[in-house]
Each structure stands twice: as structure tokens, then as C-alpha cells.
Amino acid sequence: MELKILDVSKSYGNYRVLRNISMEIFPGIVGLLGENGAGKSTLMKILSTISCPTEGKVLLNGVDIRKKPNIMRNILGYLPQDFGVYPHLNAVEFLSYIAAIKGIDRTTAKMRIYQLLELVNLSEVKKRPVGNYSGGMKQRLGIAQVLLNDPKIVIVDEPTVGLDPIERNRFRHLLSDISGERIVILSTHIVSDVEAIAGKIAVMSKGQLLSYAKPVDLLERVKNCVWESIISEDELQKFRKEFTVCNTVRTNDGMNVRFIAKEPPNGLANFVVPTLEDAYLALISGGDSNHD
Ligand SMILES: Nc1ncnc2c1ncn2[C@@H]1O[C@H](COP(=O)(O)OP(=O)(O)OP(=O)(O)O)[C@@H](O)[C@H]1O
Numbered sequence: 086m087e088l089k090i091l092d093v094s095k096s097y098g099n100y101r102v103l104r105n106i107s108m109e110i111f112p113g114i115v116g117l118l119g120e121n122g123a124g125k126s127t128l129m130k131i132l133s134t135i136s137c138p139t140e141g142k143v144l145l146n147g148v149d150i151r152k153k154p155n156i157m158r159n160i161l162g163y164l165p166q167d168f169g170v171y172p173h174l175n176a177v178e179f180l181s182y183i184a185a186i187k188g189i190d191r192t193t194a195k196m197r198i199y200q201l202l203e204l205v206n207l208s209e210v211k212k213r214p215v216g217n218y219s220g221g222m223k224q225r226l227g228i229a230q231v232l233l234n235d236p237k238i239v240i241v242d243e244p245t246v247g248l249d250p251i252e253r254n255r256f257r258h259l260l261s262d263i264s265g266e267r268i269v270i271l272s273t274h275i276v277s278d279v280e281a282i283a284g285k286i287a288v289m290s291k292g293q294l295l296s297y298a299k300p301v302d303l304l305e306r307v308k309n310c311v312w313e314s315i316i317s318e319d320e321l322q323k324f325r326k327e328f329t330v331c332n333t334v335r336t337n338d339g340m341n342v343r344f345i346a347k348e349p350p351n352g353l354a355n356f357v358v359p360t361l362e363d364a365y366l367a368l369i370s371g372g373d374s375n376h377d
Pocket residue numbers: 097100102119120121122123124125126127128243274
């Protein structure tokens with residue numbers, strides 16, 4: 086299975102929201118990383134055939150999904166950012182209802198619903214009204230809903246917004262468990278959501294694709310370029326103007342600042358091992374030091 090995004094652009098009137106996006110996606114998890122408004126949801130809606138590109142096309146196994154949307158729809162599970170639940174239904178009733186809409190026969194649906202509730206760890210609360218579920222439980226229910234018809238492509242838009250760290254971690258593992266031979270595309274603005282599970286990470290900013298690479302290759306871009314130094318609070322503004330500052334921590338000796346630079350600005354900076362967060366920040370701020 087191969088999903089090819091070819092030079093896709095999208096405009097609303099004169100406002101260009103996506104600019105010449107090209108990517109080739111194969112089974113595995115792709116993390117779509119970008120700040121608010123980067124264009125992630127717009128791209129996901131195009132892949133899900135909810136919206137059409139203004140220019141360019143998307144090919145699924147060589148076939149244009151705009152011309153034949155059903156080839157995508159038949160194998161797609163899409164979890165939008167604001168997926169709604171019927172609060173008075175319990176999980177079994179809710180999933181049975183969705184299964185009926187998807188045209189899954191009752192016997193198959195029943196079996197599948199119990200398997201999925203087990204997979205997403207909601208078996209124990211399956212008879213509770215879903216309106217009383219926590220944010221994390223609702224998102225796991227969303228994944229169960231998406232998996233009802235065993236989709237080959239799963240697209241999830243910012244599923245971890247508002248979740249506490251434990252639920253985010255649980256959700257990450259769940260996505261990892263379901264990936265297998267599927268294409269799973271997950272959008273987020275939180276680097277740690279994708280760091281451990283994504284085979285490839287697409288970094289978007291202002292409608293453009295800045296990078297589409299394996300996490301290890303992203304890290305390579307900031308190799309030997311991340312430093313920490315203790316500076317005074319007064320120096321911080323100057324530092325921010327000159328370098329990409331990844332983090333600051335107030336200490337008894339001053340500000341411990343973590344930043345990206347080709348050369349350390351003074352003899353007092355210590356080289357540190359880069360994280361994916363550093364690489365991401367360097368990319369979106371244009372301070373990606375090992376590339377022109
Ligand atoms: N229907 C629309 N009409 C006009 N502008 C739109 C429309 N949909 C999205 N936009 C704009 O396109 C840009 C990208 O939006 P999009 O929702 O794709 O970003 P995003 O990366 O998913 O951000 P977020 O994390 O905030 O959801 C934003 O500036 C948004 O205001």
C-alpha cells in the first residue's frame with residue numbers, strides 16, 4: 086500500500102493554507118508535527134476526501150482519490166479533532182450505533198466491539214454512559230470507533246489535546262499496537278507524542294512541509310549544535326535574537342539556557358545531546374544548523 090501526496094496546495098480565496106506538499110507514505114506511523122495553524126488538519130481532510138486540493142493530487146496505490154474517493158473511504162478510519170459522542174449511550178451502544186451506520190452486520194459488530202473495547206482498555210467501563218468518560222477514555226473510544234471496519238489507513242487529528250501525561254502515553258501505545266500493516270497518520274504539536282512511535286515525521290509550518298524524515302535523520306540535523314549555558318536574565322533577550330532558544334531554567338547561578346548554534350557563543354557553553362524537540366524547534370525557527 087502506498088499513499089502519494091503530489092504537489093498539493095490548498096487556498097481559501099487568496100489565502101494559501103497548504104503550499105506544494107509532496108510526501109510518499111507507506112505502512113507504519115507517520116507523525117505530522119506542526120504548530121497551530123500549520124495546515125495539518127487541512128492536509129488530513131484532503132487525505133480523508135472531506136476536502137479537495139486546489140492544486141496537486143493524492144494517489145492511493147496509483148489511483149487519484151479525488152476521482153475515485155471510495156477507494157480511500159472504503160479503507161479509511163478518520164478520527165477528527167472534535168469527534169462527538171452521544172453522551173447518554175454507553176460504549177457498547179455507541180459502537181453498535183456506529184457499526185450500524187458503517188453497514189457492519191450485527192453478529193460481526195458484536196464480536197468486534199468486545200474485542201475493540203478490550204484493545205482500548207475500556208471493557209470495565211463499557212456500560213457507563215460515555216458522556217461521563219474522561220478525555221482520554223473518549224479518545225480511546227474514538228479509536229475503537231475508527232477501527233470497527235478494520236481500516237487499512239487510520240488518520241487521527243490531534244488526539245492527545247487535553248490529555249494528561251499518563252493518558253497521552255497510553256494513547257501512544259495504543260496507536261503503536263494498532264499500526265502493523267496499516268498506515269497510521271497522527272497529527273500533533275507535541276513532539277513527545279510521535280518521538281517514540283513514528284517511523285517518519287513530517288514537520289509542517291505555515292502551510293509548508295519543512296521536513297519529512299526518520300526521527301534519527303531529524304536528530305542528525307542538529308548534531309553538535311545544541312548547547313547549554315548559564316547566562317544572566319539581562320542577556321536572555323539578546324540570546325533569543327541570536328539563537329534558537331529551546332528551553333530556559335532559572336537556577337541559583339542565573340538562567341540555564343538551552344539553545345541551537347553552530348559554534349558556542351562563549352567559552353562557557355556546554356555541548357548537550359540533542360533531542361527531537363531541539364530538532365523540531367530548530368527546523369520551525371529556521372535555525373537548523375547542519376543544513377542550508
Ligand atoms: N474553511 C476555512 N476557511 C478559511 N481558512 C481556513 C479554513 N480552514 C482552515 N483555515 C485556515 O487554514 C490554516 C490552517 O488550518 P489547519 O486547521 O489546517 O491548521 P492545523 O495545523 O491543523 O492547526 P491546529 O493545530 O490549530 O488545528 C489556519 O490559518 C486556518 O485558519
